[in-house]
Amino acid sequence: MNQRLRHRELLLSLKYATIEACFSVPMLNLTMPSFPFVIAFAVMALGWGPGAIGLMAALPHFCNLVQPPLATWLRGRMSLYQIMALSFLLSATPWGLVAGLPFLEETHRDSAFAVLLTIATLANSLGSVAWSAAISELVPPWLSGSYFGRRNLVFGFWTLVTVIVASWAAEKGNNSLLTFGWIFAVAGMGRLIGFLFLTRMKFPPSVMLREEDPPDLAEIGEPLRSLNYLKLVAFVGVWGLLLNLGQPFYTVFLLEGLKRPMSDVGLLTALAGVGGLLTLRGWGWLCDRYGSKPVLYVASLVWALTGLVSWSLAGERFFWHLAVAFLVVGATTACFQLCQFNLMLKLAPANKAPYVAVFLALTSLLTAAGPLLGGLILKLLPDAPGVFLGQTIRDYHLLIAGSMVGCLLSVHLLDFVREEAAHEPEEVWKTMRRMRPFNPMLTLTSAAQMVLTPGGLMGLTRNSWRQLRRHARILGTVGGEIVEGGKDVLKAPFDRDER
Numbered sequence: 001m002n003q004r005l006r007h008r009e010l011l012l013s014l015k016y017a018t019i020e021a022c023f024s025v026p027m028l029n030l031t032m033p034s035f036p037f038v039i040a041f042a043v044m045a046l047g048w049g050p051g052a053i054g055l056m057a058a059l060p061h062f063c064n065l066v067q068p069p070l071a072t073w074l075r076g077r078m079s080l081y082q083i084m085a086l087s088f089l090l091s092a093t094p095w096g097l098v099a100g101l102p103f104l105e106e107t108h109r110d111s112a113f114a115v116l117l118t119i120a121t122l123a124n125s126l127g128s129v130a131w132s133a134a135i136s137e138l139v140p141p142w143l144s145g146s147y148f149g150r151r152n153l154v155f156g157f158w159t160l161v162t163v164i165v166a167s168w169a170a171e172k173g174n175n176s177l178l179t180f181g182w183i184f185a186v187a188g189m190g191r192l193i194g195f196l197f198l199t200r201m202k203f204p205p206s207v208m209l210r211e212e213d214p215p216d217l218a219e220i221g222e223p224l225r226s227l228n229y230l231k232l233v234a235f236v237g238v239w240g241l242l243l244n245l246g247q248p249f250y251t252v253f254l255l256e257g258l259k260r261p262m263s264d265v266g267l268l269t270a271l272a273g274v275g276g277l278l279t280l281r282g283w284g285w286l287c288d289r290y291g292s293k294p295v296l297y298v299a300s301l302v303w304a305l306t307g308l309v310s311w312s313l314a315g316e317r318f319f320w321h322l323a324v325a326f327l328v329v330g331a332t333t334a335c336f337q338l339c340q341f342n343l344m345l346k347l348a349p350a351n352k353a354p355y356v357a358v359f360l361a362l363t364s365l366l367t368a369a370g371p372l373l374g375g376l377i378l379k380l381l382p383d384a385p386g387v388f389l390g391q392t393i394r395d396y397h398l399l400i401a402g403s404m405v406g407c408l409l410s411v412h413l414l415d416f417v418r419e420e421a422a423h424e425p426e427e428v429w430k431t432m433r434r435m436r437p438f439n440p441m442l443t444l445t446s447a448a449q450m451v452l453t454p455g456g457l458m459g460l461t462r463n464s465w466r467q468l469r470r471h472a473r474i475l476g477t478v479g480g481e482i483v484e485g486g487k488d489v490l491k492a493p494f495d496r497d498e499r
Contacts, residue, residue: 009202010138010202012200012201012202013138013202013203014138014139016197016198016201017135017138017151018150018151018154018155019194019197020194020195020198020201021154021155022154022155022158022194023190023191023194023197024088024191024194024195025156025158025159026155026159026161026162026187026190027187027188027190027194028124028191029159029162029163030162030183030184030187031095031120031184031187031188032121032124033056033057033059033117033121034056034057034059034244034247034248034371036250036251036265036269037163037166037167037170038117039053039056039248039251040175040255040262040265041170041180041184042056043251043256044175044255045175045176045177046110046113046177048110050379051379053248053249053252053375054248054249054372054376056117056371057244057370057371058244058368058369058370058371058372059118059121060121060124060125060364061240061363061364061367062368063121063122063124063125063364064125064360064361064363064364065364065365065368066122066361067122067126067129067357067360068354068358068361070126071083071126071129071130071357072354072357074086075210076211077210078210079207079208079210079211080130080133080203080206080207080208081130081134081203081207081208082210083126083127083130084127084130084131084134085195085198085199086123086126087124087126087127087130088123088192088194088195089123089192090120090122091121091124091127091191092120092189092191092192092195093120093188094116094117094119095116095185095187095188095191096184096185096189097116098116098180098181098184098185099181099182099184099185100181101113101181102176102177102178109177125360128356128360129360132341133207133356134203134207136345137203137204138201138203146284146285146288147284148284148338148341148342150280150284152276152280152284153276153277153281156273156280156334157273157277160270160273160274160277162190163266163269163270164266164267166183166187167262167263167267167269167270168263168266170183170262170266171261171263175262222354222355223348223354223355223358226347226355228347228418229347229348229359230362231417231418232343232344232347232359233358233359233362233363234413234416235410235414235416235417236340236359236363237362237363237365237367238410238413239300239407239410239411239413240366240370241366241367241370242370242403242406242407242410243370243403243407244367244371244374245370245371245373245374245400245402245403246311246374246396246399246402246404247403248371249371249378249399249400250311250400251265252396253314253394253396253400257396258314258316258319259316267323268322268323268326269326271323271326271327272330272333273330274327274330275327275328275329275332275333276330276333276334278327278331279331279334279335279438280334282432282435282438283295283334283339286431286432287338287339287342289423289431290422290423290427290428291419291421292338292339292343292419293339293414293417293419293422294423294424294425294428295339295428296335296336297411297414297425298425298428299331299336300332300407300411300414301408302332303332303336304404304405304407304408304411305404306325306328306332307325307403307407308401308404308408309325310322310324310325311325311400311401311404312397312400312401314397315391315392315394316391316392317391318391343419344356346419374399377395377399378396378399381398381399382395
């Protein structure tokens with residue numbers, strides 16, 4: 001009887017974890033300092049330049065850097081569950097206050113926004129460590145790839161809808177401070193709704209109760225003795241540094257360099273979400289079958305090559321190829337996040353909290369330098385160094401191209417990471433060619449037909465309505481079928497994808 005009760009609690013908790021993400025993750029996509037929406041707000045509504053944008057994009061990484069001692073101090077006084085609850089409240093509340101910025105004097109707006117942004121971002125950093133440690137106690141390791149792939153697919157759909165609607169609303173409101181303020185306030189409310197579903201989840205005592213022997217700062221040194229873990233940290237940190245040389249300035253390049261409207265930024269961001277939705281189930285299945293390391297290797301190469309070619313060609317005369325690029329990069333970004341998370345947990349021992357904290361701190365130490373260095377490079381480079389094939393070469397071209405070349409070179413650091421039972425990347429390539437989500441011709445043809453033809457747009461509208469209803473139904477069953485059916489249920493949809 002007790003086993004049945006525990007089984008039911010696990011089923012419901014997996015369901016509520018997914019519903020919580022459907023409210024929380026869209027909010028994070030609208031409010032993270034390094035994501036396009038907040039950058040667009042800083043550029044359009046506050047008038048910030050590259051230096052301030054670089055500092056803002058580095059803020060999450062600075063917060064990750066200082067959170068290990070702060071998280072260790074909190075764990076001596078609170079349970080993981082209490083830390084999660086505190087982080088949810090502190091990350092949501094400041095965004096409600098952002099709606100009051102229009103009523104402040106202009107000279108005080110920048111500093112007020114900086115303070116609110118710092119509080120919310122630090123809370124997110126603390127919450128991500130506590131949540132990762134708590135959810136690792138809940139999800140069986142052999143199901144992690146498939147469950148998180150399915151979960152990410154569901155909340156990814158709602159994130160896509162949210163970003164499109166928010167971008168449309170911002171443009172209709174003339175990118176005003178008031179319009180952005182209300183969008184951020186609604187996003188904060190979404191985070192609070194997600195918190196209500198978090199409170200309905202059941203966690204084991206190790207999450208709900210404060211530890212009898214609270215950790216001390218010496219615990220932080222434990223991960224530093226795991227050489228294999230540090231190799232993963234080195235790859236993710238170097239990749240993050242090189243990627244963030246240019247990534248925070250994509251939105252600035254689109255808005256100021258290419259003079260594109262906010263709706264175009266929203267559309268491209270949405271297409272990145274579509275790329276993730278099309279491929280997330282496939283990534284999860286590949287991780288469970290071949291291991292996270294080889295899948296991460298393949299996705300990183302595709303990401304860097306696509307970014308290098310597409311951004312080097314971007315300009316006033318040649319722009320819409322970025323739609324395809326965002327589709328591909330969105331897919332590989334979803335894979336990177338999934339594989340990085342799975343591999344991080346797999347290489348950590350039973351006491352995962354200090355490993356997660358140190359992972360975020362050390363990778364952020366490297367990653368934080370990226371946007372700061374990128375902003376400095378933009379200040380030093382001339383705005384238009386030259387012309388190529390009748391198209392102006394801008395400082396953004398040079399910065400982003402250098403960033404992608406660096407990412408390509410850094411992929412080989414992953415060769416030094418050891419994952420048990422991992423296959424070779426070549427096997428992942430061969431399998432991907434047989435799976436429908438990764439068939440480039442089918443994916444790009446379908447996307448072009450949907451976006452560029454009247455019939456495709458009508459079909460997309462009908463399909464979107466069906467997807468809204470379908471995902472609403474999924475929220476009621478996600479987690480349950482995984483727990484009830486086990487591996488056979490998980491394999492069925494991917495067997496169809498392979499065919």
